[in-house]
Amino acid sequence: MSTDLDQRLAAMLQHRAGGDVDPTPIVAYARRRGRRLRLRRRSLIAGGAAAACAVLAAVVMVVPTGRAPDAAPLTPAALALPDAPGQPGAVARPEVVGSDPGVVHFATPVLVGDAEAATWTAGRGVESVEFRGRTGQARFALARSAATLDGLQQTLSSAGRPQQRTDVRVEGRPGVAWFDPSGDRQLWFVRWQPTDGLWAQLDIYAAGRDEATGAASRVRFDGAHRCVVPFRLRSLPAGARLLECSVTLGRSARDPFLEGSLVVGDGSGRWLTVRAQPAPGDGSRAGDLAAGPYRARRQGDDVLEMRVEPCVVEAFLAGWGRGYTEADGLAVLGGYQPARDLDRPTSW
Structure with missing residues (x-):
C-alpha cells in the first residue's frame, strides 16, 4: 500500500528525471514525517499527546505566513520574527x-x-x-x-x-x-x-x-521584532503578568510552527509556564477537569494537559513553574485563545 511519503518521493524524482536530484526537499519531508510519527508514538504511550501551544500571554499572538507546497523550503525569513x-x-x-x-x-x-x-x-x-x-x-x-x-x-x-x-x-x-x-x-x-x-x-x-x-559581527542591533506565539492567554491569576515568551520556528513550508510557550507570574515569585505545539492526528484522551470551555487532564502531579486543535497545550505548575495551584492552572488554560492561522506568524 503506497504512502504519502512514497507518492511525494515518486513525484520529486519524476520531476527531476534527466538531471541532478536535489535531496534537500526529500530529507526535509522525511524529517517532518519522522517528527509526526514520534509525536504520535509518544501520545499513544502516554495516553495523550504531550506538548503545548503556549507563548505570549494576554497581549501577544504569533502565526507564520501562508502555506507553500510541502516540498518547497522557505526562505531564511521563515525563521525570523515579525x-x-x-x-x-x-x-x-x-x-x-x-x-x-x-x-x-x-x-x-x-x-x-x-x-x-x-x-x-x-x-x-x-x-x-x-x-x-x-x-x-x-x-x-x-x-x-x-x-x-x-x-x-x-x-x-x-x-x-x-x-x-x-x-x-x-x-x-x-x-x-x-x-x-x-x-x-x-x-x-x-x-x-x-x-x-x-x-x-x-x-x-x-x-x-x-x-x-x-x-x-553579523548580529544586528538596529531594529526590533515581536516575540509571538499562535495563542493568547485571556485569564491570568490576580496580579500576574507575562514574564517570558519563547517560540520555535522551522523552515518547513507546511508546518513552520514547532513550539511556543509563555511564562506568567507575579511579584511574589510565583510563575507557571503554558506550552503549545502541533499535535498528532489522533488526539489525547478526553479530560475530566474543566478549564473554561475546554476539558483538561492531569499529566502527572504538576502538569495539566488539554487539546485545542491543532495543538496540545500544557500548563506546568512545577519544574517550569512554581507556587501556583492546580486551580490557577485550570483558570489560565480556560482563557487560552488560539490563533486562526497557525501558518502565518505575522498575524499572531
Missing part, C-alpha cells in the same frame, strides 16, 4: 533589553540563513535565539549585565574544559573570546559590549577565533 514597528533596537535603547517579553531588540538574519529551526526567547532580563542546521548549532544571548549572561545554562555540548580568555574586538567594540574542546570541533564563546550598558554573547562551533568573532 517586525516591531516603532520599537528601538538594542543600541538605541539598551535599558529596555530583556524587560519586555513581547520584543526582541536584535536580529541575526545571516547567522540563521541555513538553519533548520530557531528558538527565540525574550523576558526575565534576557533576549536570545538558538538555532540549529546542517552546518551546526549556535546560541546568541543579549542582557544588560555580564552577571546575567554568567547565569545562563550552557545549551551546547563541550568537553567542560574552557581555555583561557583572550581579548578580541567585534565591530570595533572590546570583548573576550575563549573555547572549549568538543570532540573534533571547538565550541567558541565570544562576549562583547555592543554599546555601554549592554552585554552580548555568541556560543558557536567554529574552526578558530577569527571565524567565531566574524560570526559575532
